[in-house]
Amino acid sequence: MILCSEGYRKFYNTLLVESISCEDLYNLIPSAVEHIAGELNIGKFEMRVEFSGNGSDRDKENAFSVLYENPDGFELYAHTRSLRTPNKDRANFALFPVKGVTWNDDEKAAIDLVIRNIHSFLQKASLNDLLNMRQMTDYLTSLPNTVYFTKFCNDLNIRGVLKGYTVIFSNLKSFNYINQQLGSRVGDMVLKEYSHKLRAFYGNDELIARFGGDNFVALLKNENVEKYLDYISLVNISVASGNQTRTLGISARSGICPVAASTGNITDTIGFANSTLEYLKRNSDSDHMYFNESILKKVQKDRDIISYFRTALARKEFLVYYQPKVCMNTKRISGCEALVRWEHEGSIISPGDFVPVLENEGLICDLDFYVLERVCENIKCWVDDGIIPAKVSVNFSKLHLRNGNLVEDIMQVITKYKVNPSHLEIELTESASSDAYKALEKFVDDMRARRICTSIDDFGTGYSSLSLLKDLHVNVIKIDKSFIDDITVPGSRDRIILASILTMITGLGMDVIAEGCETPEQAAILRELNCNNIQGYLFDKPLSYEEYTRKLAEGHVYDVNIE
Ligand code: C2E
Ligand code: CA
Ligand code: CA
Numbered sequence: 001m002i003l004c005s006e007g008y009r010k011f012y013n014t015l016l017v018e019s020i021s022c023e024d025l026y027n028l029i030p031s032a033v034e035h036i037a038g039e040l041n042i043g044k045f046e047m048r049v050e051f052s053g054n055g056s057d058r059d060k061e062n063a064f065s066v067l068y069e070n071p072d073g074f075e076l077y078a079h080t081r082s083l084r085t086p087n088k089d090r091a092n093f094a095l096f097p098v099k100g101v102t103w104n105d106d107e108k109a110a111i112d113l114v115i116r117n118i119h120s121f122l123q124k125a126s127l128n129d130l131l132n133m134r135q136m137t138d139y140l141t142s143l144p145n146t147v148y149f150t151k152f153c154n155d156l157n158i159r160g161v162l163k164g165y166t167v168i169f170s171n172l173k174s175f176n177y178i179n180q181q182l183g184s185r186v187g188d189m190v191l192k193e194y195s196h197k198l199r200a201f202y203g204n205d206e207l208i209a210r211f212g213g214d215n216f217v218a219l220l221k222n223e224n225v226e227k228y229l230d231y232i233s234l235v236n237i238s239v240a241s242g243n244q245t246r247t248l249g250i251s252a253r254s255g256i257c258p259v260a261a262s263t264g265n266i267t268d269t270i271g272f273a274n275s276t277l278e279y280l281k282r283n284s285d286s287d288h289m290y291f292n293e294s295i296l297k298k299v300q301k302d303r304d305i306i307s308y309f310r311t312a313l314a315r316k317e318f319l320v321y322y323q324p325k326v327c328m329n330t331k332r333i334s335g336c337e338a339l340v341r342w343e344h345e346g347s348i349i350s351p352g353d354f355v356p357v358l359e360n361e362g363l364i365c366d367l368d369f370y371v372l373e374r375v376c377e378n379i380k381c382w383v384d385d386g387i388i389p390a391k392v393s394v395n396f397s398k399l400h401l402r403n404g405n406l407v408e409d410i411m412q413v414i415t416k417y418k419v420n421p422s423h424l425e426i427e428l429t430e431s432a433s434s435d436a437y438k439a440l441e442k443f444v445d446d447m448r449a450r451r452i453c454t455s456i457d458d459f460g461t462g463y464s465s466l467s468l469l470k471d472l473h474v475n476v477i478k479i480d481k482s483f484i485d486d487i488t489v490p491g492s493r494d495r496i497i498l499a500s501i502l503t504m505i506t507g508l509g510m511d512v513i514a515e516g517c518e519t520p521e522q523a524a525i526l527r528e529l530n531c532n533n534i535q536g537y538l539f540d541k542p543l544s545y546e547e548y549t550r551k552l553a554e555g556h557v558y559d560v561n562i563e
Contacts, residue, residue, distance in 0.1 A: 010035040011114070015121045021132070022089075025125040026063065029118060033068040040110055043074020043098035047118075050090040073099040079111055083119045085126040091119060138210040140188060141195035146217075149209035153219060153266040156205070163260045165206075166225045168218040168288075169273035170232060170252040171281075175214035178248065180435075182241060189239045194250055197235055201228065217270060222258060229254065229288055255280055257291035275299040282360065302357045309363055313370055317343050320374045321542035322392070324551065325513055325535040328527045331558045333551065335391040337427070337515075337535060338375045339542045340367065364397040369413065371395070375424070376417035378545060383420075387553045393425035393455060393476075401431070401439040407446045414452075425453040425476065444474050455513075459483075460501070469508065477505050479531070481516025488521045495525065502529050523562040 014032035015025065026049070033045050045068040074096040081093045093115050097103050103111065136148030144152070156162045172194070179187040191214065198208045198216065208218040220228055232252045238245050255276030262269040272291045279299055280289040289295075312318065319341045327334035342349040358364040372394050382389045400406050414421055426447060431437055444454045455476035456469070460483040469477070479498070487495045505512050514526050517536030526534055539558050543551070 005036075005039055007035045007039045012117065015118070019128055020121075020125050022085075022122065022125045022129050025121060026065070030065075030067045032118075033114075036114060037068050037070065040107060040114070041098045041101045041103070042068060042095055042111070043070045043072075043101070044068065044094075044096040046078075046094040046096075048092045048094075050092070052089050070098050075099060075101065079103065079108060081112070081115045081119075083115075083122075085119075085122050089126060091122055093118070138195075141192050141210050143195045143199065143216075144207060144209040146209060146211055149207060149211075149217060149219065149270075150266065152207050156219075157266065161205075162266065163264065164222055165219050166222050166256060166258040167266075167269045167273040168220065168225065168228060168254050168256050169211075169270065169277045170216045170218070170254040171277060172214040172216075173251045173253055175250075182239075186239050186241055190237050190248060190250065193237045193239065194235060197237075198232075201231060216252070217273070222260075225256065229256075233287060251287065253277065253280060254288040255291065256288055261291060272296065278302075282356065305354050305357050306361050306363065309358065309367075312342065312344065313366065318367065318370060318374075319343050319348075319544070320371055320378070321544060322548035323535060323542040324540045324548070325390075325533055326539045326558055328523070328532045328534060328562070331560065332555060333390050334533055335393065335425070336548065337393045337542075338371055338395070340371050340395075341542075359397055359399065362399060365400055365403070368394070368396050368400065369409070372410065372413050373417075376413055376419045378549075379419050379423050380417045382549065382552065385553075387549070389423050390552065391423055391425050391453065393427045393453075395427045395457065398429055398431050398436065398440070401428075401436055401443060406443060407450070410447075410452070411450060421451045422453075425455055427455045427457040427478065429457045430459075441472055444472055448473060448475075469505070469510075474510060476511045476513060479512060479514045481536075484514050484517060484522055484526065487525050488519070495529075499529050502531055506530065520560055520562045523560065527562060 011032045014028055014035065017024070017028070020028075029047070033042070036042070037045070044066065046064070046066050048064045051063070075098070076096065078094040078096050080095075083091050083093075085091060095111055095115075136145060136151065137143070138145045153162060153165075156165065175187065175190070178190055191210075195210060195216075198218075202208050202218065202220065203224070206218070206220050206224065208216060211217050218228060232254070235250045235252075237248045237250050239248060255273045255278070257269050257273040257276060259266070259269050262272050276289050276291040276295050279295045280286070321339050321341055322336040323339055324333045325335040325337065326332070340351050340355075342351075342354055355364060355367075358367055375392050375394055379389045379392065403409065410426070414424065428440065428443075431440060447454050453475040455478055456472070456474050457478050458480045459477045460480045479501070483494060483498055485494075486492045487498060489495075502512055511533065512531055513533040513535060514531050515535045517523050517526065517534045517538050519538060522536075523534055523538055538560060540551075
């Protein structure tokens with residue numbers, strides 16, 4: 001009885017391997033069959049697998065193999081079976097008896113048992129393959145995912161060829177816009193179609209994977225990098241939207257790191273390419289950039305800021321400085337702007353070094369509320385000490401406009417410190433998109449209803465325009481420094497433009513303040529143009545709480561001759 005035989009046990013145990021792949025199993029079958037060939041008078045054992053071609057890299061030809069052949073020859077009539085595996089491959093078996101033997105029914109039943117055993121092991125292995133493939137494939141685009149990408153790189157590393165490759169970490173330029181304006185369904189179609197085009201681009205020993213969202217990472221041979229960059233600089237994608245088909249030109253931005261320029265470790269190389277992309281997005285308008293050490297240092301510094309931020313907040317390392325705004329008629333303080341500084345390990349870090357980083361990470365909102373709390377605390381101290389506080393403006397990042405509870409959150413802080421809302425002003429910059437503009441408009445109106453002033457910061461730069469201001473009921477417009485830098489130059493166009501802007505703003509019933517005024521000449525011209533509130537180094541740099549409190553308490557009069 002075959003089931004009890006030593007040979008059968010050996011055959012079975014050879015194939016009994018946990019989580020084996022089909023490919024590994026095919027390699028084991030010949031040695032397993034060896035154990036039972038003699039006992040069952042097997043002269044020849046053939047197997048042909050017809051691959052369905054569904055798999056990621058399995059569009060191979062049909063695999064045909066002779067698993068066993070007796071050197072003394074075999075009869076030419078075959079016992080055959082054809083069975084399917086779960087991934088729709090088909091395994092065809094053909095067994096021939098040794099020369100001079102005809103199998104009886106019992107022997108045929110035993111042979112069928114062997115075939116069914118092999119088949120069930122194949123089923124298990126192909127399920128493993130399917131499972132592995134799912135784990136290594138991106139569900140939306142069918143491109144390989146991070147898991148497969150890493151495995152692929154490791155395989156190249158084992159073959160000792162990885163150093164000839166470059167990692168390109170790319171992010172689509174206008175994808176957020178597409179998602180917002182055309183909807184996520186169109187966004188998904190774009191990603192699918194884009195991936196399809198990328199798939200056609202890479203060669204046999206290369207790979208492009210989707211790393212989530214609109215991030216794509218390519219591992220290409222060094223000599224193909226430029227061609228790829230050129231290709232992804234503009235990829236035309238056709239998408240159906242409603243009853244029309246539109247073509248979208250998709251371009252990407254990329255951070256590039258050759259494996260040879262990195263530590264040689266693939267995880268580091270991917271990280272460096274990603275850091276280069278991060279750096280590129282913040283500091284450059286170009287579409288791609290190669291990794292270098294200084295990028296790494298800057299990115300590392302930014303990461304330190306991000307990871308240390310919460311501790312710094314808890315340790316109260318952020319200080320609020322106050323820069324006076326001066327009334328030109330009285331030469332006294334008419335208000336001030338709260339500007340944050342970071343006191344870290346004995347030195348003062350200016351906001352230009354950390355505000356953009358925190359803004360990028362969405363952490364700035366916590367800092368703004370921290371500043372608002374300190375400001376309210378300080379206002380309360382001034383009032384308690386009998387000092388009349390001048391209105392303090394607090395910078396709020398436009399990221400706050402996503403917060404549906406913003407007004408309530410601000411009111412909660414003000415109420416906590418029992419601050420009179422008229423002592424506060426919120427400074428915001430304008431936004432590009434119409435949604436953000438609507439949110440800003442609503443915020444301004446809600447603040448006005450609660451007697452809190454709002455101002456538009458950096459006016460004259462970025463997106464600000466007079467036509468937008470017509471519907472925005474802010475109290476104050478802050479003219480940006482860049483606008484007044486050249487007003488003293490004879491015949492300067494800025495001066496003519498500024499004059500008309502000031503007339504329009506005051507005509508619309510808003511107050512105006514110029515910031516970044518450094519010379520008495522600039523102040524004189526501003527005054528001539530009816531801009532009576534000025535903030536700038538001409539009067540004071542941002543001052544510590546103590547210094548500012550002193551000037552506020554003494555009713556400081558600035559001794560600046562601007563006549
Ligand atoms: P900002 O809101 O435009 O602030 C004005 C900046 O111009 C301040 O720089 C101020 O010190 C500087 N400044 C004022 N007068 C003059 C001048 O006469 N000449 C020159 N060259 N500069 C002048 P600071 O304090 O370094 O702040 C830089 C930026 O950081 C601010 O620009 C603001 O965008 C941001 N920031 C500062 N504090 C906060 C905050 O609490 N929250 C948020 N979200 N952003 C903040
Ligand atoms: Ca400001
Ligand atoms: Ca400003």
